[in-house]
Structures are given as C-alpha cells and as structure tokens.
Amino acid sequence: MSIPEDGVTVASGRIAVMRTRMLLLGLVFGLTAASARTQEIDWDAVTEEAVSTLREYIRFDTTVPPGDVRGSADFLQEILEREGLPVTRFEPGPGKVNLFARIESATAEPAHKPILLLHHMDVVPADASRWGDVDPFGGELSDGYIWGRGAMDMKGTGTMHLMAFLTLKRQNVALDRDVILMAVADEEIAGPLGARYMVDNHYDALDPEYVLDEGGFGSREMYAEDKLVFSISVAEKQVVWLKIRAEGVSGHGSQPNADNPNDRLVRALGRLLDAPFPSSPSPVVRALRETLGTLAENKFTNAIQNTTLSLTSLQSGVGSPPKINVIPSVAEATIDCRLIPGTDASEFIEEVKAGLGDDGLTVEVALVGEESVVTPHDTPLYRALASAIVRHNPEATVVASLIPYGTDSNVFRHRGALSYGLLPMVLTASIVSSMHSDAERIPVSEVEKAIRIFYEALIQVAGT
Ligand SMILES: [Zn+2]
CATH class of the missing domain: 3.30.70.360 (Alpha-Beta Plaits)
Structure with a gap:
C-alpha cells in the first residue's frame, strides 16, 4: 500500500488490464466537466484494488443456507469506515446482516432522491468436487480470471459498485443527490431478512429514485450471433x-x-x-x-x-x-x-x-410470485449507463431486457424505485452459465471498464 499526495490510501503496483486510455482520450471532450476529473484517477490502481478486494470478498463463505454474512459484512464495513463513510447496520436474524453507507449530496436540499447501489452478500452452494483444481472460496486469480462462488453473482458486481462509490468519495465529487451503497443478506432465498426486510422496515432511510442491481451484462453470443450486445435489465418474470x-x-x-x-x-x-x-x-x-x-x-x-x-x-x-x-x-x-x-x-x-x-x-x-413491474428505460440513469457502455465498447448495442430469474429489484420496483440490473462486462456464454454452476469467474480484463462505466454514469446523474 502507498499513500499518494492526496492522502488517499490505494494499492500500488500494476497489473495487466485492457487499456482503453487511447480511445477515451479522443472521447473525453464530449464528457461533462465533472467526468473530466476521471483523468486524474489512477485507474490501474483502482483496478488492482478492485481485484484484490473481490478476491478477499469471495473468501468469506456466505453460502445460503445458512447464509451467515457477518464476516463479509464486517469486511465491507471496515473498508467503508476506513474511507470516512459511516455505516448503518441491521442484524434482523442470526447471521443476517444488511448494511449501507451514504455519500451525501453537496447541497442542503438534494435536487433528487438517491441512487442506491444494491448487491447481495449471500451465495448459492458450490460443489467443490466439480470445480477441478479451483477452490470455490479461494478467491483465486489465474488465466486472467478471478474465480469463485459469487465472482459474478454477486460479489463481483458489488465490488465494482464499491470501487465506483469509493472513487466518488475520494475524488470529493460534488453531488446533487445522495448515493447509497447497500449490501444485503438472503437474496438467494428471496430476501425475507435481506432486501425485503429493508424495504418493509427501513424504506424511509433509503427512498431511492434509482436502484442499480444485478441482471444485464455484455455478450457477443448470448443475445445475437457475433454482435456485441449489452443488456440492462428492466424487469423480471x-x-x-x-x-x-x-x-x-x-x-x-x-x-x-x-x-x-x-x-x-x-x-x-x-x-x-x-x-x-x-x-x-x-x-x-x-x-x-x-x-x-x-x-x-x-x-x-x-x-x-x-x-x-x-x-x-x-x-x-x-x-x-x-x-x-x-x-x-x-x-x-x-x-x-x-x-x-x-x-x-x-x-x-x-x-x-x-x-x-x-x-x-x-x-x-x-x-x-409478485407481479413483475417494468422499469421504464427512458430515464437519465438508463441513458447515462448506455452512453458509458458505448464509450468503453464503441461497437456495442445497448438494449433494455428482461431477466428470466428473480432478484431483489422487484421489491424496490413495487415501491416505485426505477431499478436497473447490470454487470457492465463482456462475458462469454460459458462464463454466463457458470453463475450458480461450476467454475464461476469474471475476466480481469473487464474490471476497469466496469468500474468506469458505473462511475461515469453516477457522475452524470448525481454530479452537480
Ligand atoms: Zn444474485
């Protein structure tokens, strides 16, 4: 670890990541003044920190049942508090923890309701005998992938949210609305003590206009043959x-x-x-x-x-x-x-x-089950996500889509929040099918882009 001039502690060193700097240099003129600050950010360091954070996060076995997420919650809480972000924590049942931290709007009266970055800490069981040499809870880094149960669903997305969130805080970006990061238990068992508990008991503390959750992703084969498509999920079945x-x-x-x-x-x-x-x-x-x-x-x-x-x-x-x-x-x-x-x-x-x-x-x-609510996609956050995706993946087509399974988004949609599901990474079909299966992993080469897409969308929609 090193302490650069601005006093923010970040990991030092470099790892091989796909570089998009040349591309972005040409596009930076089109960005807002706020996002132009991204030039000052050491994205290599942010990426390296994301990789090591996710590897550590995977090592907490949060398999549900029993879905004991205390260790992973302590881990996130420590990271957030170290950055000067107070954590609000609920323990609605044995081993069950939900927590959130907030970066407050710079204005006394926020212009808009918050954006909530939502992820779940629990994971489905892993049959270690089917993972070959890989320990599903080892957080291993090899062949250009971070391996482990939860790498995608959903500690990976949660870590990308976390890094975008910490970068907002470290850059001291002036916001006109609160941005909240929340981690919950129990999503894999439909959330009785997780998101549903928070919505039923503490909605006033959150009251988001937007929720960013899991669901969509980028792929060259899943949606259309030989065509890079990023889906942003707007509804479930x-x-x-x-x-x-x-x-x-x-x-x-x-x-x-x-x-x-x-x-x-x-x-x-x-x-x-x-x-x-x-x-x-x-x-x-x-x-x-x-x-x-x-x-x-x-x-x-x-x-x-x-x-x-x-x-x-x-x-x-x-x-x-x-x-x-x-x-x-x-x-x-x-x-x-x-x-x-x-x-x-x-x-x-x-x-x-x-x-x-x-x-x-x-x-x-x-x-x-509860009726599906469809979030409209003609909104500033959807457009901001779509344009950030295309900035980093110029050949991509972005589409609003359904997802065939359930997530925590639907409970928020029933309360009127606009919820989008996205892991902004290009994934192969075999990686997509590793979710809930064996050899779950995400490519390291997509980590930097994913964080930047979240960060730029947040700046665009929450920046003053
Ligand atoms: Zn999930």
Whole structure:
C-alpha cells in the first residue's frame, strides 16, 4: 500500500488490464466537466484494488443456507469506515446482516432522491468436487480470471459498485443527490431478512429514485450471433409454481387398467408441453426484437422472450424404491412457470388447466410470485449507463431486457424505485452459465471498464 499526495490510501503496483486510455482520450471532450476529473484517477490502481478486494470478498463463505454474512459484512464495513463513510447496520436474524453507507449530496436540499447501489452478500452452494483444481472460496486469480462462488453473482458486481462509490468519495465529487451503497443478506432465498426486510422496515432511510442491481451484462453470443450486445435489465418474470395431481385405481402391474394415474398424468403433461403457450410478448421483448432483429437461439433468449414451463418433478409409485409391479393410486408433477410481464397469472393458470385437457386432474397453485413491474428505460440513469457502455465498447448495442430469474429489484420496483440490473462486462456464454454452476469467474480484463462505466454514469446523474 502507498499513500499518494492526496492522502488517499490505494494499492500500488500494476497489473495487466485492457487499456482503453487511447480511445477515451479522443472521447473525453464530449464528457461533462465533472467526468473530466476521471483523468486524474489512477485507474490501474483502482483496478488492482478492485481485484484484490473481490478476491478477499469471495473468501468469506456466505453460502445460503445458512447464509451467515457477518464476516463479509464486517469486511465491507471496515473498508467503508476506513474511507470516512459511516455505516448503518441491521442484524434482523442470526447471521443476517444488511448494511449501507451514504455519500451525501453537496447541497442542503438534494435536487433528487438517491441512487442506491444494491448487491447481495449471500451465495448459492458450490460443489467443490466439480470445480477441478479451483477452490470455490479461494478467491483465486489465474488465466486472467478471478474465480469463485459469487465472482459474478454477486460479489463481483458489488465490488465494482464499491470501487465506483469509493472513487466518488475520494475524488470529493460534488453531488446533487445522495448515493447509497447497500449490501444485503438472503437474496438467494428471496430476501425475507435481506432486501425485503429493508424495504418493509427501513424504506424511509433509503427512498431511492434509482436502484442499480444485478441482471444485464455484455455478450457477443448470448443475445445475437457475433454482435456485441449489452443488456440492462428492466424487469423480471413472474413466478408461478403448480402441482398437478392425478388420482386413479391401483392394482397389479400385470393387468393394466384405464384409471392408472401415471398414464393420465403423463398424457396430460404431454399435451401441455407439446403446445407451448402463445404468450403475447411484452413491449420490452418487442423492442428487444426490433433493435436486434433475430435473436440467437438458446435457452436464455427463449426464456427472456416467452412465458415458459419447466416440468421439474414427477412423483409416483408405491414403496421406496417403487415397486415395479404395482400400479399406484396417485401420481404428481410440479411445474415451474415463469410469466412474461403483462401476463395475467390467473388467466395463465386457466390456460394450463385447459392445456392439460383432463378435468379429472387437480391443479394446485403452490406459489404465485409478485407481479413483475417494468422499469421504464427512458430515464437519465438508463441513458447515462448506455452512453458509458458505448464509450468503453464503441461497437456495442445497448438494449433494455428482461431477466428470466428473480432478484431483489422487484421489491424496490413495487415501491416505485426505477431499478436497473447490470454487470457492465463482456462475458462469454460459458462464463454466463457458470453463475450458480461450476467454475464461476469474471475476466480481469473487464474490471476497469466496469468500474468506469458505473462511475461515469453516477457522475452524470448525481454530479452537480
Ligand atoms: Zn444474485
């Protein structure tokens, strides 16, 4: 560590990162006076600090369950307090911590409500035996990647937020609104003691106009073939979980009967799955198609364009293991459905029943998630993010998109906050699919750009 003239402690030394300086030099004239300050920032040092911070952050095993995030919360708190940023901390349950720090507006009466940089500290479990030589909680740096559970989801994004936030503070940037950095628990279990707890109990302390969260990313293959596309997520899909139950007549396997519940269930599921839902695409999907033309064909683009059903379990048989020569009296299936915004959940459930084509089956609704709220993308923060992305990736097309899974954003959207999901890095399909899987990692070469995109967007929207 060294202490440069301005008294700010930063890591010294250099690492190999993709350089965009030449490119930016030509573009700097187009930036605002506030962002011109970026020339004074030693981005190599910021990048190196980000890499070492993320590596250390990954080493806290915050797997949920149990989702004990105290160690990682202490780690973040120490960093923030060292920079003179007071931390407000809540411990709503054993091991569960949510904390935030705020850089205040320079004006006594802020011109606008805050921007909230939101990330979660908890991670999903990692099966170390499937990671080869890599320790999922080692924070290893090799082959140009930072490896580990949470590298992408979501300690990586959180670290990029943190570095943009610390840079704002260190540069003493005058703001016309507060910028808040918040880290929460429990996102991977839908946030009862994390974001949801904060929204239900401490919303007044946050009250953001904007939330920056996870969701979108850049890719040359995921959205369209050979085309660099950055998505900024503006909505999620609504979850509907269904249990389908067939009852019939049990008997000896040697004498098939017409009321075998397995037969009924399998035939009904076959009818349902063979006739995919003609879901009417939401305006977000229509705009996505208009901008990109034909989308690449993969499970991700299918999921962001359509209401989907996944048959996730089939349960039947008598005895354990089930006896092969016994026809059971009951068979059950579960279906995980994800609805495109604008789809009416109860109408959808009726369509599923009709699709099964068997009134004798019981369809039980196990869960109807909160309705999706779509954040409009005609806003200053969206535009600022999009233009910062293009400054650093001149060939990129930026699109507003859906994400097929849930995040903490939706609870904020229900309170009226404008929430965008973005990790502004170019990722390969195999990196994207490492999320929640094995070998999760992010490329070091994208770290500097990601921090700068966040920083420049914050300056543009929150700078005086
Ligand atoms: Zn996440």
